[in-house]
Amino acid sequence: MNSNPDPHSSFPRHVAIIMDGNGRWARRRLMPRLEGHRHGAKSVRRAVEFCRRNGIEFLTLYAFSTENWQRPPSEVSGLMKLLSQFIDSELDEIHANDIRLRTIGQLDRLPASVVEKIRTAVEKTSKNKAMVLNIALSYGGRQDIVNAALKITQELKSGALEASAVTEEIFSKYLDTAGMPDPDLLIRTGGEMRLSNFLSWQSAYSELYFSAVLWPDFDDNEFMAAIQEFRSRQRRFGMISEQIEAGERAY
Ligand code: FPP
Numbered sequence: 001m002n003s004n005p006d007p008h009s010s011f012p013r014h015v016a017i018i019m020d021g022n023g024r025w026a027r028r029r030l031m032p033r034l035e036g037h038r039h040g041a042k043s044v045r046r047a048v049e050f051c052r053r054n055g056i057e058f059l060t061l062y063a064f065s066t067e068n069w070q071r072p073p074s075e076v077s078g079l080m081k082l083l084s085q086f087i088d089s090e091l092d093e094i095h096a097n098d099i100r101l102r103t104i105g106q107l108d109r110l111p112a113s114v115v116e117k118i119r120t121a122v123e124k125t126s127k128n129k130a131m132v133l134n135i136a137l138s139y140g141g142r143q144d145i146v147n148a149a150l151k152i153t154q155e156l157k158s159g160a161l162e163a164s165a166v167t168e169e170i171f172s173k174y175l176d177t178a179g180m181p182d183p184d185l186l187i188r189t190g191g192e193m194r195l196s197n198f199l200s201w202q203s204a205y206s207e208l209y210f211s212a213v214l215w216p217d218f219d220d221n222e223f224m225a226a227i228q229e230f231r232s233r234q235r236r237f238g239m240i241s242e243q244i245e246a247g248e249r250a251y
Pocket of ligand 1: 019020021022023024025037038040041044061062063064065068079082083086135190215
């Protein structure tokens with residue numbers, strides 16, 4: 001059990017979420033799938049507020065995976081529209097709350113108007129300090145690793161980097177999440193128990209939390225339940241309990 005009762009030190013610094021279940025939420029109500037995504041966007045707002053209020057510094061949301069391009073074109077364009085509307089309606093409040101917006105993934109694959117809107121929002125909030133809202137768009141964990149390997153290969157070829165310098169720490173600087181700590185807690189809603197190509201490298205030591213609740217219904221109480229579960233676990237990073245209790249850290 002976690003022997004540290006300090007509520008702040010046991011709060012995760014970085015939470016990552018696979019927001020699953022929007023489609024089922026809609027189907028159960030005999031609504032179109034997009035209506036589920038619309039309610040999912042409300043849940044996004046609630047999760048951001050929760051993190052900001054509780055001092056969680058990084059929130060990474062899986063909004064669109066590389067595989068999601070295979071969905072029906074009407075759903076893809078509906079999701080792009082929702083994203084655009086989300087920026088329009090939330091940006092001022094995000095900025096006023098000192099939240100920095102970031103994205104990971106192949107942003108350029110999105111429609112040009114959405115890319116432009118996101119770039120402007122990222123730029124506008126780039127100096128904000130209280131929290132990072134990191135949205136994964138056209139993101140794939142394996143793609144992220146391959147891209148990092150390609151960038152490193154270029155630098156090895158040009159002589160900017162020496163092969164002996166490529167440690168895990170250096171490698172992670174070439175990932176889309178460069179500069180962010182790895183997620184402490186990774187939540188998946190909607191009942192499935194897999195990671196679906198999300199943050200494959202970065203989640204190596206994340207605590208995993210699977211909730212049966214569908215994303216539009218994932219409210220503050222559900223989020224707090226995930227946090228409580230996280231607090232009850234002891235993260236050993238490959239060490240033994242006595243080392244953790246003595247305050248040693250792997251890295
Ligand atoms: C998975 O549910 C959800 C998505 C692929 C999209 C997530 C998008 C949002 C929450 C709304 C927009 C996002 C932002 C950041 C404003 P699913 O459709 O796979 O659900 P199902 O498994 O029940 O079909």
